[in-house]
Ligand SMILES: Nc1ncnc2c1ncn2[C@@H]1O[C@H](COP(=O)(O)OP(=O)(O)O)[C@@H](O)[C@H]1O
């Protein structure tokens with residue numbers, strides 16, 4: 350590669366900075382979308398992977414309702430948990446109950462989520478990464494007025510931070526905080542982060558409600574058998590309910606559905622990126638056409654004093670490529686910032702996005718932007734290279 | 746012993762096709778330029794001087810006829826090869842200077858050296874030296890717009906000399922200059938000839954044409970006379 354070509358092309362661009370900078374916009378947006386898209390997609394994949402590392406690929410989740418119509422009415426019940434536990438290939442199963450309630454701390458009242466768990470299944474819950482103690486102790490089956498709170502809950506819900514051994518008042522009863530769980534940062538863990546956790550029997554007693562499981566978490570003996578276990582559970586529950594008013598999700602299924610949402614976002618971004626790149630390309634084409642016209646006499650001089658058509662072509666292609674490159678660099682930076690911001694926003698709503706700097710993505714964006722610039726600049730550059738020097742010099 | 750013929754034109758015709766009308770700028774011109782010669786091309790405006798100069802300096806392809814550069818026919822060469830010949834063997838000086846206004850004097854002079862693949866530091870040294878030789882040592886980094894007409898033309902001469910070409914081709918080099926600057930440029934060209942350069946110059950001033958060893962007179966695209974100038978001056982060699 351001829352370095353002189355680059356410095357010459359760069360010099361030429363510097364002298365028409367405003368027009369070039371307007372031209373950049375399309376490329377910037379295009380590359381920024383692509384970079385944001387890839388970074389977020391990557392981050393999402395990584396976090397989904399990480400989540401399932403914790404949850405384990407031998408985990409199944411049963412939820413009530415099979416479709417939109419039945420999901421409002423369908424219920425799971427306590428017996429279902431026993432049914433599931435007795436299915437061949439199931440190691441263990443545990444229900445999670447959910448209730449939305451008003452609790453108070455000191456003078457302050459807040460609407461919060463209370464999760465009911467079966468304390469006998471601590472091992473499984475821990476295994477699933479939902480009950481990771483930060484301080485204090487776990488619950489026992491006799492803990493009727495003792496609760497755990499998530500670390501996020503402890504910090505954020507009330508004006509004052511909650512500590513161990515403090516009491517929260519719920520329906521006139523004092524609930525004592527005996528443990529605080531660690532921040533989990535992934536979807537189910539995040540639910541525990543933001544809630545009060547207690548014995549589900551005690552939750553039913555205090556509220557007087559007859560709760561039904563919100564989810565049943567199932568652990569298969571081995572992960573090769575997950576599909577078979579799923580089918581067996583499905584048959585057992587269908588027999589018990591008389592119809593299929595439940596859904597069973599496996600880790601790989603959850604991953605797929607998460608990725609399909611991501612796929613939709615990606616599609617939109619790809620669309621934006623494609624349009625911006627086309628617009629940017631046309632912008633570069635236009636800028637280069639104007640440059641070639643304005644510099645007709647210069648091209649004439651260059652050719653008269655010995656510049657070959659090839660060199661003129663290369664010079665203008667390089668200029669166009671450089672416009673793309675600069676746009677690519679700005680676009681990359683912007684896209685990466687968007688991804689970082691997206692990561693922060695996503696995290697605050699419970700979805701963990703792991704945004705990391707990938708040198709290959711930077712190089713790829715720059716190379717791609719340079720390429721887009723060169724493609725867009727091809728026609729103008731060709732026109733410049735084929736100019737007749739005498740004609741070009743004649744124009745004033 | 747016959748001198749080497751650098752440029753040889755045989756029955757050159759150049760016709761500009763303007764759609765409805767055809768302009769016959771050159772109507773069968775034969776011409777030889779020998780190494781070390783100084784030839785002036787004279788003629789009234791529109792007689793085809795510039796066209797002939799452009800054809801002889803392989804900037805323009807003739808409609809018919811052939812031009813040989815160092816015995817090689819240009820009709821067999823592609824545009825890139827012609828550009829290389831121009832870049833290496835011919836130095837151009839134009840009536841309107843044709844400097845690149847965005848670039849400094851030095852950068853203008855460096856440009857043809859870039860086309861010849863001369864490394865950057867060598868280009869700078871050479872450009873500075875030549876600008877010094879043409880008396881512009883203190884204007885090296887000035888833009889053309891910061892220079893007088895005479896100075897601009899000297900930059901153009903410096904640019905023409907940068908690659909040390911065999912031939913200097915000048916199309917009315919003093920046409921846009923005042924008489925003092927014009928004389929200085931003319932002196933520069935005469936010095937170049939004395940130092941061995943082959944000179945091909947278009948002018949419509951008889952007095953300037955007399956500096957050459959031979960004057961070719963054009964009218965309506967044809968050579969109507971060739972005068973050999975008798976040397977009144979004392980020859981240096
Ligand atoms: N590119 C061109 N297109 C059409 N006609 C041209 C072109 N260049 C020169 N001519 C015509 O050719 C003739 C010779 O022009 P030129 O060589 O420039 O003459 P001179 O330099 O002697 O004034 C003129 O009639 C001019 O109008």
Ligand SMILES: [Mg+2]
Pocket residue numbers: 794795796
């Ligand atoms: Mg002329």
